[in-house]
Amino acid sequence: MPAAAAELAPLQYALNKPTPKIQTMSHDNLDDEIICPCSGTRRGQIRACFLQGLDADAISRKTGALSGCGGCEWDIGEYLRSLVAEAAPDKPAH
Numbered sequence: 001m002p003a004a005a006a007e008l009a010p011l012q013y014a015l016n017k018p019t020p021k022i023q024t025m026s027h028d029n030l031d032d033e034i035i036c037p038c039s040g041t042r043r044g045q046i047r048a049c050f051l052q053g054l055d056a057d058a059i060s061r062k063t064g065a066l067s068g069c070g071g072c073e074w075d076i077g078e079y080l081r082s083l084v085a086e087a088a089p090d091k092p093a094h
């Protein structure tokens with residue numbers, strides 16, 4: 001995880017602002033996007049955990065995401081909802 005991202009996440013949480021999406025070197029590969037700066041968890045790790053059948057709590061325990069400032073909670077929740085919608089396109093993602 002970039003050092004600046006680790007320092008930035010708690011400050012943004014303290015200011016009650018959403019954490020910006022931080023891209024890595026590969027801007028066109030969303031799997032490489034760091035979705036939780038506190039833990040350095042990438043979007044692809046979240047998707048891999050989801051495909052293993054893990055829920056948000058298990059993903060948090062496995063990756064460390066959602067266990068720091070909490071600034072990634074909305075982004076990870078939305079991402080998991082989109083993965084659920086993709087997995088079951090006939091059902092609403094609520």
Ligand code: FES
Nearest residue numbers: 038068069070072
């Ligand atoms: S960004 Fe702080 S816990 Fe995920």
